[in-house]
Amino acid sequence: MVRRFAMSNHSRHYPQKETLFRAENASVLASAAQTCNQDGWAAQVVQDEQLLLAVQRMSFLRTAEKVRLCHTVNESSRLHALSAADVQEIVGRPISVEKWQSELLLSEAIRDTAYLSRIKARFVSIFDPEYPPQLRETYHPPFGLFVRGILPPQELPLVAMVGTRVASTRGINAAFGLARELSNSRIWIVSGLARGIDSASHRGALAGHAGTIAVLPRGIETIYPSSNKMLAASILDQGGAIVTEYPPFCVLNKYHFPERNRIIAGLARSSVVVEAPEKSGALITAEFALSEGRDVYVHRACAGKPRNEGADALASQGSKYVQSAAEIFADWGWLGSDTSVKVGSFLQNKGSR
DSSP: OOOOOOOOSSOSSSOOOTTSSSOOOHHHHHHHHHTEETTEEOSSOOOOHHHHHHHHTOTTSOHHHHHHHHHHHOSGGGTTTOOHHHHHHHHTSOOOGGGOOHHHHHHHHHHHHHHHHHTTOEEEETTSTTSOHHHHTSSSOOSEEEEEEOOOOTTSOOEEEEOOSSOOHHHHHHHHHHHHHHHHTTOOEEEOOOTTHHHHHHHHHHTSSSOEEEEOSSOTTSOSSGGGHHHHHHHHHTTOEEEESSOTTOOOOTTHHHHHHHHHHHHOSEEEEOSOOTTOTHHHHHHHHHHTTOEEEEEGGGTTOTTOHHHHHHHHTTOEEEOSHHHHHHHHTOTTSOHHHHHHHHHHHHHHO
16 A cells, blocks of 8 residues: 655645635534435435535535534525524634625525526535545545536546646656556546646546546636637546536636645545656645545656656655556455456445445
8 A cells, every 4th residue: 555655734836725724523524424324315414405505605614614504504595594693603613704695695506506407517515425425535525516427436436647737748648548548447537627647637538438527626617728628528428527616607716726636636546646747736636645545656657757756756755656557456456356347346236235
């Protein structure tokens, strides 16, 4: 298994949102997770879509606080009656009075509902049985995801593939080849739809037999970067998904990128850094993965190359070099058996529950 290595909790290369890395109320999320069984949320379930969408827009609250607020209010009609002081009492800390605008939040939620219906997208909250369980287990899970397309079966392990936007030909080929090989073994690929390694990873997955998930740093209505609109369309056409935690038409901020990276890492069992210079955002994804106890691998193809200092540093501190799906499967303990059998067993177990 991959050894952990020391990195700061705050990224050195992106500005931080004040609440991003602050500790969540673990007991609230734990109690919420315990209510989920094979049939979905059996207790304390919140299904009011307008309430969920309004709460999702409360960027001044942390996920555990949003869960607590939903459990307290339970219906959007009750949100009108709350004052900022009421919310402070519910979440257990001061909030900015100016940020509490329940009428505006609810009107935006109504608009979001109509827009999502128009583009055939949906909001999957942390209460929803469709919410990826491996993401719910993370330290700072998003309250919900806006989703276009089809999410993979929850029992299947996913692999995140990340790297520099300014990739070498060697890096592009390595990302495409490994993603295609994993996809041919029915393993979905998660990445960020950025130029360079991300795009090559998505394309490699589409060249195989599985799907791929693109995680956006802004609202679901805008493909970022715009140069990847055709790639995004291909992802949806071939049964994959585009997801984001940001509401439609929100302003893109720099802190969205590290927040997006935590979702990429959180969705995956393992992450592969294909090619990354010293200050690459891919290292933030690796940091999140390691902080969750997930495997981080480094692609061998770019080892020792001039623009791969960041990935090589990961390897020097314990991350394994890999070059094939078989090496990843071996580290997972899948060595010596047909991968399709392993994947089939995940699906069979799902169907038998």
